[in-house]
Amino acid sequence: MTIDVENxxxxxxxxxxxxxxxxxxxxxxxxxxxxxxxxxxxxxxPTATIEHLLECTYCKDLTLVVERRRWDMxxxxxxxxxxxxxPKPPPRPVHPSVPTLVASLFSExxxxxxxxxxxxxxxxxxxxxxxxxxxxxxxxxxxxxRIEAMKSTKALxxxxxxxxxxxxxxxxxxxxxxxxxxxxxVADVAELVSEALHLIYVQPAERARFKQLRQARRxxxxxxxxxxx
Numbered sequence: 328m329t330i331d332v333e334n335x336x337x338x339x340x341x342x343x344x345x346x347x348x349x350x351x352x353x354x355x356x357x358x359x360x361x362x363x364x365x366x367x368x369x370x371x372x373p374t375a376t377i378e379h380l381l382e383c384t385y386c387k388d389l390t391l392v393v394e395r396r397r398w399d400m401x402x403x404x405x406x407x408x409x410x411x412x413x414p415k416p417p418p419r420p421v422h423p424s425v426p427t428l429v430a431s432l433f434s435e436x437x438x439x440x441x442x443x444x445x446x447x448x449x450x451x452x453x454x455x456x457x458x459x460x461x462x463x464x465x466x467x468x469x470x471x472x473r474i475e476a477m478k479s480t481k482a483l484x485x486x487x488x489x490x491x492x493x494x495x496x497x498x499x500x501x502x503x504x505x506x507x508x509x510x511x512x513v514a515d516v517a518e519l520v521s522e523a524l525h526l527i528y529v530q531p532a533e534r535a536r537f538k539q540l541r542q543a544r545r546x547x548x549x550x551x552x553x554x555x556x
Contacts, residue, residue, distance in 0.1 A: 330392055332379050332409055340414040341388035348381035351389065390414065409510060410443035417441065419517060424532035425524050429458045433520065445513045446501050452513075452520050453498020456491050459527065470495050487526060490519035 330337030330348065339346040356376040379392040391413040418437035421430045436451030453470075460473040465480075467473035474495065478488035497516045500506040 330381070330390065330409060330411060332381075332392055332394055335381065339383040339386060339388070340390065340411065340416055341383060342386035344385065346386075347384040348390065349384060350379060351382050352378070352380040354378045408443075408445070408507070415441065419521060422524070422529045422532075425528045426458075426462050429455055429462060429524070429528075432458050433524065436520075437517065440510075440513055440517060443510070445508060445510060448513050448517070449497045449501040449508060452494050452516060453502075455520055456494045456498075456523075459491075459523065463527070483523070483527075487523055491523060494520050 335348040335350065337345070337348070339348075354377065356378060375396045377394040377396070379394060381390045381392060382388070383390065390411060393410050393412050395408045395410070418434060418441045421434050421437075425433070432451055432455040436448045436455060439445075439451060440448035456474070457470050460467075460470065460477060463477055465473035465476040467476050471492070474483070474488050474491045477483040477491075478485055483491065494516050497508060497513070501508070
């Protein structure tokens with residue numbers, strides 16, 4: 328669940344749909360200077376925490392958003408991180424057909440993402456991809472090679488393998504280089520991992536289930552009875 332506080336648009340956690348928002352209160356809690364949270368390169372303490380109390384134009388319920396801004400000295404750019412505090416966003420669901428370890432890593436990553444712990448989410452999504460590669464018995468010295476092995480054996484389509492590399496790089500950058508990605512960037516990678524889980528585990532399980540249902544219908548027809556759905 329993300330909200331663009333500048334344009335006051337995003338996903339409302341109350342009515343569960345894209346919506347516009349009206350600011351009811353905007354308060355700078357820890358300004359870095361006299362700029363009301365607008366950071367400058369020469370700020371002594373280049374950080375600002377801003378609370379936005381927003382009203383959904385559709386359902387009229389209130390959403391509390393915390394915006395954290397800091398000046399990145401390395402890039403000379405403002406890094407803006409937005410976290411929805413209320414209503415608490417639900418973690419991403421995991422289908423029961425996903426293996427236990429893979430599912431638990433994805434669920435923990437989703438919980439970290441929902442809580443705004445983006446570094447932890449990045450590491451856990453990478454661990455989820457690593458667990459997927461291990462569960463698929465992919466060979467290789469490191470995760471890059473194991474993903475490539477899955478691609479070469481057709482266990483992963485090329486575009487899906489590229490998506491897995493995105494999760495790998497996100498985790499690597501966070502762990503080794505301390506790069507802080509935005510909520511939108513982490514959410515994008517989470518969607519890619521979720522798509523991989525669906526294609527690798529959920530679709531085959533659904534196909535097998537429907538095959539069993541069709542077979543049960545045939546068996547019932549042969550016995551002269553009605554098949555149960």
